[in-house]
Amino acid sequence: MATYDYLYRAPLMVSMRRARTRFLRDQEIFCDGRYRPLEGDMVWRHRRTRSLARHLHAWTFYYHLRPFGEEHDRQILDLLIRILREWRAVVGLPPTRIPMSYHDETTAQRTIALTCLIKDYAELLTSAQRDTVLEIIREGAALLVSEEFHSSGTNHGMYQDLALLAAAPFLEDGERTAELAHSRLTDYFETSFTGDGIHREQSPEYHCLVTSHIRRYVQAIADERPETATRLRRLLESAEPYALLSISPLGAFAPVSDVTSTPVLATGYARSFSSEEYRFAVTQGSQGNPPSLHQLIAEDTGVAVYRADWRDPDSLYLYFSAAYNADYHKHSDDLSLYLVHRGLELIREAGPNGYQMEDPYTVYAFSSFAHNTLIVDGAGLPRIEPDAQHKVGLVSVPTRSGTPFAVRGRQSRFTGVEHHRQVSVHQPKRQGSQSVRIEDTITAEQLHDYDLLWHFGPEVVAELDGTTVRIADRHGSAVATMRFTSQTQLTLSMVRGQTEPQIQGWYFPQMGRPMPAQTVIVSLSASDAIVHTDIDLR
Known part of the structure; x- marks a missing residue:
């Protein structure tokens, strides 16, 4: 059976240990690159920058609080459930006055994070705690299946459908939801690239982001959907030349569109393709073989x-x-x-x-x-x-x-x-x-x-x-x-x-x-x- 656990982030153990300690000791979460105080439920009420609000309401901070199989796991889980209930009480259901809480991609990322939580802490969750998490996963999924809410033709829509695949095992109509997600996701992958094999969203980073998801998605569906997997593998082959040549001699993508100046080697995009030529470009020639293109x-x-x-x-x-x-x-x-x-x-x-x-x-x-x-x-x-x-x-x-x-x-x-x-x-x-x-x-x-x-x-x-x-x-x-x-x-x-x-x-x-x-x-x-x-x- 296909699994989408690759969607769950796994930070370095040392940073997770630090975040877990500060979560319990100082009531702080590691979010958008910094530690942020919870301040009771005020963490959800303060005005935030767009970037921070997206990370907060997407619950990306959760990945630093994944269980270690030790005594503090119970305390961390109890505090997570408390702040999840506070989030739900403050934000409510859409429409809401809290900006970004039900943004299209934010809702998807939160749904993914909460499916990770419910799997990670499965043995520790009480019945009431499990019901709390399931309720919010299902509320999110109800939005994500809606065509009016779906961000069709964008990477945000891609995340919405990946979230539905992650959530499907926890939904009453999970099989039907998964079929919808597969259909929309395949359509997006097959129509979001030009005839040159280049992603339409103008950016080398997003090109590699989407191709990375295609690669992992193909691995997940290879046995159950072999024809789709074969078509998407061909798409990946045509997508590599642009990814390769988008990397400048400085080891970073050309700074076009929304591309930042971060070295590719320091990002997940370094693993977007596995060829020796791509490795050469990413490592500025220290590894791999020089491309002929x-x-x-x-x-x-x-x-x-x-x-x-x-x-x-x-x-x-x-x-x-x-x-x-x-x-x-x-x-x-x-x-x-x-x-x-x-x-x-x-x-x-x-x-x-x-x-x-x-x-x-x-x-x-x-x-x-x-x-x-x-x-x-x-x-x-x-x-x-x-x-x-x-x-x-x-x-x-x-x-x-x-x-x-x-x-x-x-x-x-x-x-x-x-x-x-x-x-x-x-x-x-x-x-x-x-x-x-x-x-x-x-x-x-x-x-x-x-x-x-x-x-x-x-x-x-x-x-x-x-x-x-x-x-x-x-x-x-x-x-x-x-x-x-x-x-x-x-x-x-x-x-x-x-x-x-x-x-x-x-x-x-x-x-x-x-x-x-x-x-x-x-x-x-x-x-x-x-x-x-x-x-x-x-």
């Missing part, structure tokens, strides 16, 4: 990636995005570019600040102003736009000797303005490093003020000289030169850590932690214009 041009998705040399950590890495495949996790990053050379982020994205939309830095992080994109008349693109996915795309460009990589992206989401960006890599004729040429072609019927933004990484220093930007590392050694040319007059300016009139020149090494970063703004006034950006690498 050096570029991926995914026209159906709108993503192109180039990696010059897997064996040389100082070689060129480039990630170009002209992708709009889903609204979830979409940023206003149409035609944005990320570039690494000599182990330094020369051109980077701001990265995510989180999901607190009342925070102006979060609004900035989602906006065009935080990406290497076009601004028209002082305005960027909306993050999402109904029926606009066809307005963004990418095609391969025929290459010749000395040009190993060339693509052309387009976006027509600005009213009356079309933007094309061609990106090509050029080999040196003699000894030396490669160069990158970016050709921005902007067309419109009316005169507009255009700004092209270029954000520099935190480990480099950019110096502006007319229409040239010289880029050095922190020790002053030259690493690249950017030259901007056009038949239209260009004006260049540099900002760093600006807050007025528009937030500009920031990046986020962690969510919620804005740090100043240099940004060059290439300004011009025209209807039609072509701007060449030549990046000579040293």
Whole structure:
């Protein structure tokens, strides 16, 4: 019989022991990276950040309180049941005034955590305690089966259906519920990837998150649903090239969409694929075999990636995005570019600040102003736009000797303005490093003020000289030169850590932690214009 116990988290024993001690001694729970006081039932009443509220109401703190088979297990269980009853008394049933308590994914994660609890403590639960846990599991499941509550086509919906599979043994109509979950889950897995094998939610992290769940799901259903398992294995094979090339020479995913700067090796994504090539990418070449794949041009998705040399950590890495495949996790990053050379982020994205939309830095992080994109008349693109996915795309460009990589992206989401960006890599004729040429072609019927933004990484220093930007590392050694040319007059300016009139020149090494970063703004006034950006690498 299929088991979904892999959904239950297993923290390190040392951190669990510490959390169990503080839970009993200090009435604290380890949640969202910190210890939080229970304060009676006030833990459920305080206003929280979106992230913390999701973790609290999802009961993710439970996994640090799993039983050890020792005398303190009974005390921990009794306290867990007490705070679960307090949670239910404070929150009630939906609709509720407590934010995030019945969020779509939060409800799923709480249901998973409570099925873990009821299995972990099966021998210690009294009849009344078991009834309390079962009641809340069943209330959650009643929401999760509802089509109105189900977040169809998203990773949140995936978790909802995985939660139903975990909860099915505890439900009166468990078999029917499990069939519904299998049906919705299989449909999601088979429709959430593009023809290139890339997850539609714009993010390498979510790509690996979902493929990891597919892999574990296939293992769980292989005997009972062999045909489905076979189809999903083929999907996994097509998904690996993007995961592989999304890892930069720095050992982290390219910071596009909601991707953080955490090394892949420090996350669960390091186990998303088991090939020696993926291991090589994750470990920055210390283990595994170097991949033979050096570029991926995914026209159906709108993503192109180039990696010059897997064996040389100082070689060129480039990630170009002209992708709009889903609204979830979409940023206003149409035609944005990320570039690494000599182990330094020369051109980077701001990265995510989180999901607190009342925070102006979060609004900035989602906006065009935080990406290497076009601004028209002082305005960027909306993050999402109904029926606009066809307005963004990418095609391969025929290459010749000395040009190993060339693509052309387009976006027509600005009213009356079309933007094309061609990106090509050029080999040196003699000894030396490669160069990158970016050709921005902007067309419109009316005169507009255009700004092209270029954000520099935190480990480099950019110096502006007319229409040239010289880029050095922190020790002053030259690493690249950017030259901007056009038949239209260009004006260049540099900002760093600006807050007025528009937030500009920031990046986020962690969510919620804005740090100043240099940004060059290439300004011009025209209807039609072509701007060449030549990046000579040293």
